[in-house]
Amino acid sequence: xxxxxxxxxxxxxxxxxxxxxxxxxxxxxxxxxxxxxxxxxxxxxxxxxxxxxxxxxxxxxxxxxxxxxxxxxxxxxxxxxxxxxxxxxxxxxxxxxxxxxxxxxxxxxxxxxxxxxxxxxxxxxxxxxxxxxxxx
Amino acid sequence: xxxxxxxxxxxxxxxxxxxxxxxxxxxxxxxxxxxxxxxxxxxxxxxxxxxxxxxxxxxxxxxxxxxxxxxxxxxxxxxxxxxxxxxxxxxxxxxxxxxxxxxxxxxxxxxxxxxxxxxxxxxxxxxxxxxxxxxx
Amino acid sequence: xxxxxxxxxxxxxxxxxxxxxxxxxxxxxxxxxxxxxxxxxxxxxxxxxxxxxxxxxxxxxxxxxxxxxxxxxxxxxxxxxxxxxxxxxxxxxxxxxxxxxxxxxxxxxxxxxxxxxxxxxxxxxxxxxxxxxxxx
Amino acid sequence: xxxxxxxxxxxxxxxxxxxxxxxxxxxxxxxxxxxxxxxxxxxxxxxxxxxxxxxxxxxxxxxxxxxxxxxxxxxxxxxxxxxxxxxxxxxxxxxxxxxxxxxxxxxxxxxxxxxxxxxxxxxxxxxxxxxxxxxx
Numbered sequence: 001x002x003x004x005x006x007x008x009x010x011x012x013x014x015x016x017x018x019x020x021x022x023x024x025x026x027x028x029x030x031x032x033x034x035x036x037x038x039x040x041x042x043x044x045x046x047x048x049x050x051x052x053x054x055x056x057x058x059x060x061x062x063x064x065x066x067x068x069x070x071x072x073x074x075x076x077x078x079x080x081x082x083x084x085x086x087x088x089x090x091x092x093x094x095x096x097x098x099x100x101x102x103x104x105x106x107x108x109x110x111x112x113x114x115x116x117x118x119x120x121x122x123x124x125x126x127x128x129x130x131x132x133x134x135x136x
Numbered sequence: 137x138x139x140x141x142x143x144x145x146x147x148x149x150x151x152x153x154x155x156x157x158x159x160x161x162x163x164x165x166x167x168x169x170x171x172x173x174x175x176x177x178x179x180x181x182x183x184x185x186x187x188x189x190x191x192x193x194x195x196x197x198x199x200x201x202x203x204x205x206x207x208x209x210x211x212x213x214x215x216x217x218x219x220x221x222x223x224x225x226x227x228x229x230x231x232x233x234x235x236x237x238x239x240x241x242x243x244x245x246x247x248x249x250x251x252x253x254x255x256x257x258x259x260x261x262x263x264x265x266x267x268x269x270x271x272x
Numbered sequence: 273x274x275x276x277x278x279x280x281x282x283x284x285x286x287x288x289x290x291x292x293x294x295x296x297x298x299x300x301x302x303x304x305x306x307x308x309x310x311x312x313x314x315x316x317x318x319x320x321x322x323x324x325x326x327x328x329x330x331x332x333x334x335x336x337x338x339x340x341x342x343x344x345x346x347x348x349x350x351x352x353x354x355x356x357x358x359x360x361x362x363x364x365x366x367x368x369x370x371x372x373x374x375x376x377x378x379x380x381x382x383x384x385x386x387x388x389x390x391x392x393x394x395x396x397x398x399x400x401x402x403x404x405x406x407x408x
Numbered sequence: 409x410x411x412x413x414x415x416x417x418x419x420x421x422x423x424x425x426x427x428x429x430x431x432x433x434x435x436x437x438x439x440x441x442x443x444x445x446x447x448x449x450x451x452x453x454x455x456x457x458x459x460x461x462x463x464x465x466x467x468x469x470x471x472x473x474x475x476x477x478x479x480x481x482x483x484x485x486x487x488x489x490x491x492x493x494x495x496x497x498x499x500x501x502x503x504x505x506x507x508x509x510x511x512x513x514x515x516x517x518x519x520x521x522x523x524x525x526x527x528x529x530x531x532x533x534x535x536x537x538x539x540x541x542x543x544x
Binding site: 015016017018020021022023024025026029044047048053055056057058059060061062063064066113116 | 165
């Protein structure tokens with residue numbers, strides 16, 4: 001598990017006064033960028049440098065508690081499943097007191113962005129993901 | 137089914153050149169606002185005027201085909217399920233040629249936004265939703 | 273002047289309950305896309321098809337009245353100035369009662385997006401812009 | 409001057425492949441939140457706790473160099489002018505090599521968000537701003 005701290009930004013709420021539900025996908029993506037920060041060039045290096053992306057093909061997300069401006073979440077990112085060309089990332093978002101805000105499972109397919117076709121996982125990317133595969 | 141046409145906007149793509157997956161929640165919400173446009177005051181009237189919202193408690197979304205700037209989708213919004221305080225909206229997004237882009241199921245809970253507690257569905261809201269309940 | 277009607281979207285407010293000031297640049301861009309909608313392929317055709325863009329090099333914006341969810345603005349787009357490679361678009365946003373919300377002047381430079389260098393205006397683009405040059 | 413480091417996020421580019429010009433207002437606001445982070449409760453404490461906001465009434469922004477995914481900017485925030493109820497923040501954004509990306513001047517009016525009327529600056533807010541007033 002790699003943990004990323006994320007404060008709600010001023011412009012992320014909706015007309016109901018809570019963080020817009022679509023924004024949590026941005027939160028999850030921020031956590032994903034942080035997850036790969038340890039690799040040479042980080043996530044941007046994978047996307048821009050190597051031309052490989054992780055398009056999401058399935059989302060399964062539970063929202064359990066709304067958050068507002070002034071709140072902070074801790075996002076625990078791990079792998080629920082790893083295949084050769086696909087994987088399931090889990091981003092579990094909690095308030096500082098442990099309350100679960102959002103439990104997001106993102107199924108991604110490793111993709112050659114030029115050809116827009118699935119591809120094998122690079123070894124270093126796969127190794128990092130395996131190191132954070134949740135026990136079941 | 138109520139259909140809403142939505143063009144990709146200039147700023148909605150990501151660094152991989154396709155519409156960012158989190159944006160489809162905004163697309164779905166635009167379709168939801170359009171769905172309720174026929175009621176007095178529209179969706180804004182429900183949220184601002186009556187103080188009732190539809191926070192999403194669960195997302196189940198399949199992404200089948202990426203879209204880019206210049207593309208248009210038709211979003212078919214219907215109800216997959218209707219309870220007393222909750223419901224499942226389905227937003228099926230297709231390209232003009234019929235290719236499925238995204239199949240999103242959003243479980244929402246009718247909520248009194250002041251108390252942030254679930255509440256009964258207003259009769260007109262429920263009637264509109266029932267009129268678009270998909271046969272199973 | 274070409275007029276574009278734009279409703280405030282649910283997710284466009286900030287924690288102060290009004291439309292976030294940065295969002296008005298998106299409103300202006302929506303109006304710009306609408307402005308060029310009459311050309312073959314529209315604005316997307318210019319950007320994606322011809323590889324030409326209008327990066328903004330200067331913004332001069334007055335905000336006169338805040339708007340909230342439920343509000344609608346009419347955006348009057350015209351040209352304040354037209355050169356060979358640059359131009360000043362003016363996007364004047366008003367409430368239905370005529371109250372000025374935002375008066376935005378955007379200086380843009382026609383740019384070959386591949387070379388990221390300024391370029392001459394295509395004749396049809398220039399003709400449309402000249403047709404909406406404000407008298408001074 | 410208080411400096412804030414900001415990496416371009418994956419979803420912040422537009423269909424021309426560069427950071428969307430409207431996004432820089434979000435960058436500036438992130439820098440503003442960082443500027444006030446030293447006060448008790450931070451910027452959220454001012455907005456949510458004290459009910460005071462800084463709506464922007466005028467924007468004067470120069471864009472000098474585009475940035476892309478993978479880039480980082482350093483935002484130098486200072487005050488160009490301080491009045492009793494209004495002020496001009498300057499957010500000068502530079503690449504690590506010193507290239508100026510964006511020079512943004514935001515005129516704000518201190519506002520009681522409940523009454524939506526201008527108000528006096530709280531003493532601690534004013535003191536922090538005065539400490540970063542640029543010499544002229």
